[in-house]
Amino acid sequence: MSAIQPCCFFASGLSANSSGGIMETKRHFRSCSICESMCGLEIITRGPDILSVRGDKEDPLSRGYICPKGAAVKDLYNDPDRLKQPVLRTSGGWERISWKEAFDQTEAGLKAIRKEHGKDALAVYFGNPNAHYHGALLYLLPFLLAMNTKNRYSASSADQLPLMVVCEQMFGHMFLLPTPDADRTDYFLLVGANPVVSGGSIMTLPGFARRIKAIQERGGKVAVVDPMKTATATQADKHLPIRPGTDVFFLAALLHVMFREDLADFGWLGHFCDGTDHVHDLVREFTPEKAAPITGISVQDMETVAREFCQAKSAVCYGRMGACVQEHGTVANWLIMLVNIVAGKFDRPGGFMFPTPALDVAKALSLIGHTGHLGKHRSKVRNLPSFGDEFPVAALAEEILTPGEGKIRALVSICGNPVLSAPNGKLVEKALASLDFMVAMDWYIAESSRHANIILPPTNMLEHAHMPTMCHVAGSRNVVKYSPPVFEPGEDTRHNWQILKELAIRMEANPLMRNALRLTTPERLLKAGIRLGPHGAGVNPWGKGLTLGKIADSPHGVDLGPTRSCLPGRLFTKNKRINLAPRVIAREMEAISESLTDYESGGDERYDMLLIGRRNRRSNNSWFHNLERMHKPTNRCTAMMHPADASSRGIESGDLVRLESKIGAVELEAEISDNVMPGVVSVPHGWGHLYDGVKLSVAAKHPGVSVNDITDNLRVDPLCGNAVFSGVPVKVLKTTLSSIR
Ligand SMILES: Nc1nc2c(c(=O)[nH]1)N[C@H]1C(S)=C(S)[C@@H](COP(=O)(O)OP(=O)(O)OC[C@H]3O[C@@H](n4cnc5c(=O)[nH]c(N)nc54)[C@H](O)[C@@H]3O)O[C@H]1N2
Ligand SMILES: Nc1nc2c(c(=O)[nH]1)N[C@H]1C(S)=C(S)[C@@H](COP(=O)(O)OP(=O)(O)OC[C@H]3O[C@@H](n4cnc5c(=O)[nH]c(N)nc54)[C@H](O)[C@@H]3O)O[C@H]1N2
Ligand code: SF4
Numbered sequence: 001m002s003a004i005q006p007c008c009f010f011a012s013g014l015s016a017n018s019s020g021g022i023m024e025t026k027r028h029f030r031s032c033s034i035c036e037s038m039c040g041l042e043i044i045t046r047g048p049d050i051l052s053v054r055g056d057k058e059d060p061l062s063r064g065y066i067c068p069k070g071a072a073v074k075d076l077y078n079d080p081d082r083l084k085q086p087v088l089r090t091s092g093g094w095e096r097i098s099w100k101e102a103f104d105q106t107e108a109g110l111k112a113i114r115k116e117h118g119k120d121a122l123a124v125y126f127g128n129p130n131a132h133y134h135g136a137l138l139y140l141l142p143f144l145l146a147m148n149t150k151n152r153y154s155a156s157s158a159d160q161l162p163l164m165v166v167c168e169q170m171f172g173h174m175f176l177l178p179t180p181d182a183d184r185t186d187y188f189l190l191v192g193a194n195p196v197v198s199g200g201s202i203m204t205l206p207g208f209a210r211r212i213k214a215i216q217e218r219g220g221k222v223a224v225v226d227p228m229k230t231a232t233a234t235q236a237d238k239h240l241p242i243r244p245g246t247d248v249f250f251l252a253a254l255l256h257v258m259f260r261e262d263l264a265d266f267g268w269l270g271h272f273c274d275g276t277d278h279v280h281d282l283v284r285e286f287t288p289e290k291a292a293p294i295t296g297i298s299v300q301d302m303e304t305v306a307r308e309f310c311q312a313k314s315a316v317c318y319g320r321m322g323a324c325v326q327e328h329g330t331v332a333n334w335l336i337m338l339v340n341i342v343a344g345k346f347d348r349p350g351g352f353m354f355p356t357p358a359l360d361v362a363k364a365l366s367l368i369g370h371t372g373h374l375g376k377h378r379s380k381v382r383n384l385p386s387f388g389d390e391f392p393v394a395a396l397a398e399e400i401l402t403p404g405e406g407k408i409r410a411l412v413s414i415c416g417n418p419v420l421s422a423p424n425g426k427l428v429e430k431a432l433a434s435l436d437f438m439v440a441m442d443w444y445i446a447e448s449s450r451h452a453n454i455i456l457p458p459t460n461m462l463e464h465a466h467m468p469t470m471c472h473v474a475g476s477r478n479v480v481k482y483s484p485p486v487f488e489p490g491e492d493t494r495h496n497w498q499i500l501k502e503l504a505i506r507m508e509a510n511p512l513m514r515n516a517l518r519l520t521t522p523e524r525l526l527k528a529g530i531r532l533g534p535h536g537a538g539v540n541p542w543g544k545g546l547t548l549g550k551i552a553d554s555p556h557g558v559d560l561g562p563t564r565s566c567l568p569g570r571l572f573t574k575n576k577r578i579n580l581a582p583r584v585i586a587r588e589m590e591a592i593s594e595s596l597t598d599y600e601s602g603g604d605e606r607y608d609m610l611l612i613g614r615r616n617r618r619s620n621n622s623w624f625h626n627l628e629r630m631h632k633p634t635n636r637c638t639a640m641m642h643p644a645d646a647s648s649r650g651i652e653s654g655d656l657v658r659l660e661s662k663i664g665a666v667e668l669e670a671e672i673s674d675n676v677m678p679g680v681v682s683v684p685h686g687w688g689h690l691y692d693g694v695k696l697s698v699a700a701k702h703p704g705v706s707v708n709d710i711t712d713n714l715r716v717d718p719l720c721g722n723a724v725f726s727g728v729p730v731k732v733l734k735t736t737l738s739s740i741r
């Protein structure tokens, strides 16, 4: 424990401000809310100034680690482009309006459209940052219920949707998400994930480079399956470059070897798994010999990985973005579960384990029957399935642009930027521009929010209390932390939850619900949720377990220990059994098996390379580019390709190249690197800040191009409609004249 308590005076921590008043120097501890790592931050302030941001050495998870974005919370807080009060788009430009006016106009605009065109003429899109704030999460559902529209969309369907579908199909709940027990594993197989850069996702485990070192120091091994030799792959013992979009063949081949060589050993999991023989049948055709030419991974490497995985004392196979945003993302994620289960590494220390979060989101949602339900509704234009009562974001633009009954006419976008984050961003752009009415909750006038009639900006992350609720759901160790605000909110500002609550109350038709909502606060809801949660004190006021008060009294967070075996008890399936071969997924696997020969014969000849994405430590999707400190002299929005591909096209580093896909073209600088496998070109997403009317003064100096201008909204995972960003066929050529704007 630190000698100095949080938020107290430093021994010599008093200084005078310009008006002669005394300003306190304070030390605050909180979790960073930018990515899922939820690193502990130590923030020192004096009056309204942030003096320093460092890693909190006593945080039970991050132990002092932070990345450059964590340190930049100061710059976000001070960003002069950040909005603090609502603005209204008028013919003469943006005008500042009062909150009352903004809420009145939002309510009137939405209700007028609902009255004239019906409830489904309204739509909601919620972006990634919502997942990081308990206040936003707690009021999202009441807001969605009040909007009473089927047209809900989110960034999940450009991300982890396939994994959620698999978890619902196999374990009974979309939020019963297994996570690697990396700190105890002897063999870590990562498929399409780069946690050294991303901070880890659906695996809350900060400072991943240190974790890899620790595995290696205790004699364990790390293997990475990725078309790029990423920072994670560089540190690993083995990098297996894979042809984008072909993971299904690699993973099925691992299972094939496990069965063929009698390595499969379900252990005690076998007692509550249904469909073991079916799984064996489903992978029968997927031999490593067939998978090798498709994936680019040798038979020997596949056999070695399967053997090492099964023979390791503990092992875990984990997949993330690369395994999700491909055409067969759902099947790939299902196979990842099976690799763990068939090898008997599931729900075991050092394997793929279920966290037990203090606030059990899965349990709470299951009480209202919200477990996933694939295909409960179908999208109007393309008949894509809903999941978790949301439609795929790849369908958003067409639902706005297609005339007729059920057309979306108004959109509320909550912390999202689909113009840059959804496939075929140009079409999203066109769709947003055509709306009758749009409201955005955003700090910035950015690529998507600039189309809004009204922007409702919430307070900065340092101005509200913070408990990283969803990150605990995917914690590789059970921890919980609640942090009070660092600063009082600015005058006449609103928190994200206050905005959502106000909108929910105004849009809710049921007066009883309205009154009930009025009585709630995030803290009241958290208090109840934690008391009733798996570690909670229960209803007894003197109960021994966890309460929000006890959590708040531990500024560095409460360490609830490593994940524990919890099956079959924790399953949400009615029969408390794991369904190893869910019908919809098995059918898709059979279809892939039948088309094996097509894969062997290659793809579309008009395009000569496959596009993938990449992340950078100084970006977070589309919203870190307005901070000068995040930019380096070198351009980061480049098309990275292998020297062999570059030389065969006469391309050198720094040349302008043109990438053409079925959807469109972008022109950007080439970067030659043998870290990317031949035949693959990598472009990061979240760039392309040159749209008229965007008010991001720093980002405008480093605009880049949006890779989603060439990703295809029509090519989705057929099972769930998730976006496909990996393995997009493109033609790459050298160009000199920039003809695209
Ligand atoms: N090609 C390609 N596309 C991708 C991906 C990829 O790898 N490749 N990745 C996908 C993934 S994983 C994701 S999660 C999505 C992200 O997709 P989105 O969530 O749609 O996009 P973000 O860039 O995260 O945009 C967040 C917006 O919210 C604002 N914002 C940030 N914090 C706050 C806050 O606290 N309050 C409010 N009100 N606003 C805030 C920002 O200004 C920004 O405009 O993109 C996806 N798109
Ligand atoms: N610095 C930074 N951190 C972030 C973010 C950010 O934008 N910047 N975004 C946050 C968000 S929203 C998310 S969801 C997480 C994502 O976290 P991660 O999934 O760990 O991050 P990615 O960099 O998308 O890693 C995906 C990897 O898959 C590889 N890949 C691409 N196609 C394929 C394929 O077909 N097969 C295989 N096996 N691999 C493939 C890519 O080369 C890449 O290395 O990161 C979060 N953290
Ligand atoms: S890794 Fe993520 S949580 Fe940690 S400091 Fe960086 S942005 Fe924040």
Ligand SMILES: [Mo]
Residues within 6 Å of the ligand: 128, 159
């Ligand atoms: Mo994401």
